[in-house]
Amino acid sequence: MAPVSPPRSRPGAHPRRWWAAAGVRTRSSVAAVLVLALLTATAGTAGLLVLRRSLLDTVATSAVVQARLVRAAVSPGALDGSDPAARERLDALVGAGDDRGTHVQVVVDGQVVTASRALAGLAPLSPVVPEVARTRVRERSLPQLGDDGRWLVAVVGADADGQRYTVVVAESTGGAQRTLRTAVLLVAVGGALLLVAVGVATRVFVGRSLRPVEAIRRTVDGTTSADLAARVPVPPGDDEVSRLARTMNAMLGRLQAAQRAQRRFVADASHELRSPVATLRAAAEVQRLHPGSTGPAEFAALVGGEAVRLERLVADLLLLARADEGAAVPVRAEVDLDELLESEAARLRASTALDVVVRTAPARVLGDAGQLGRAVRNLTDNAARHARGRVELGLRADGPDAVVTVVDDGPGVPEGERERVFDRFVRLQDSRDRASGGTGLGLAIVAGTVTAHGGSVRCTAPAGGSGALFEVRLPLTPQAGDVPGAPQPPSAASR
Ligand SMILES: Nc1ncnc2c1ncn2[C@@H]1O[C@H](COP(=O)(O)OP(=O)(O)OP(=O)(O)O)[C@@H](O)[C@H]1O
Ligand SMILES: [Mg+2]
The missing domain is CATH 3.30.565.10 (Histidine kinase-like ATPase, C-terminal domain)
Structure with missing residues (x-):
């Protein structure tokens, strides 16, 4: 039992006392769950960050590829409208007449030349004008599209026979975000299930391991000084618990042997003490019943002799008892x-x-x-x-x-x-x-x-x-x- 201590004002004392009182099973389970939770959280976060990066990279690649496709179809005649056929091919490619989910603008000197239908009438999505053949990708929101999600905007700098222009492609990250949310949910639910499983398994396993200890405790608890014959059950194997059981049994054996020796000693001592006492009693009885049957000198010799024997015996017993207590060498x-x-x-x-x-x-x-x-x-x-x-x-x-x-x-x-x-x-x-x-x-x-x-x-x-x-x-x-x-x-x- 824990010693009763006066109430302490230190705030950390209570959890520590709770921890000490919680028992081995609870402490082991809590420790296992905490360690695993830390590991799962770290590994899960790292994994999700990598997944997010990879998903966004895919979206960005798709936007850049789209921008380059458009750039390949641009000709000076398509830009200034002097080649209607080329312009028509470009319009079809950017999806001016329909909506393909990917939004494209072709911008010359800050003016949108052609754009996907969803972007019709809107100003350029990005004011950036990169060097020719250079690509810039930014993640941002585009409220002008009536969408509060995040977008990846890829801008490719290009040149058509000396005419500088940019191709701007906006690709939604909605699909990637949805995949990421599903992954977060899976990691959270899977991690929680894992923690519960590990907590329960640890509790059950530690409980099983402690069962022999409880059996040993019960046996020792029921062992009285009157009966030291009981032995604790020894679990198979050679682990700490079975060694504890064997040590306990060896100790019970020694206690039993010591107790037997002590009982024998007391029995022998009382037997030895009885005979001079019986002799003295018999001599006194004879003297009472037949006064004068024994001469005073003879009587004194008898009583004196027995008294000396008793005295020696008592002195010897005292010496041995002190030796047993370990106090035999005082000087x-x-x-x-x-x-x-x-x-x-x-x-x-x-x-x-x-x-x-x-x-x-x-x-x-x-x-x-x-x-x-x-x-x-x-x-x-x-x-x-x-x-x-x-x-x-x-x-x-x-x-x-x-x-x-x-x-x-x-x-x-x-x-x-x-x-x-x-x-x-x-x-x-x-x-x-x-x-x-x-x-x-x-x-x-x-x-x-x-x-x-x-x-x-x-x-x-x-x-x-x-x-x-x-x-x-x-x-x-x-x-x-x-x-x-x-x-x-x-x-x-x-x-
Ligand atoms: N020198 C010896 N020769 C033969 N036997 C001996 C000798 N010394 C001891 N013993 C035997 O050992 C026994 C135990 O000796 P111990 O000295 O313990 O007891 P004790 O002499 O009988 O009694 P106590 O010494 O208590 O008066 C003796 O009773 C005796 O039988
Ligand atoms: Mg002797």
């Missing part, structure tokens, strides 16, 4: 990955009996130290949980990337599960059976954090041995004088 500062790995190793050594090996080279990345620490901790926690006796943490520069590796000598991740373990709430059978198992969000958080930092993470197996190898790649901070990928002296520590 961007330089983070020393080697320091981060060293402190993780120290933590593992202090909290487990595992053999922890660290191989690091100095590497700095831009990002959030808290989130990156959390990601590394999730990987080392997993490694510590699954390792038989040894965990290796590594850090090296590889081209523009810092590569963090976490390796353990546990059972490893089966090849078919190595992508899936990064999904939310995914726990493999082995971990589900373990009482110590987590909620399956750790690796999802790692993947989210690493992606938000412009990096990648993958799970493989260490070369030539059993166990799991998790490899995180993060873009190194470019530093002045720093050659990325240059071999760095490894600092190894083992316990």
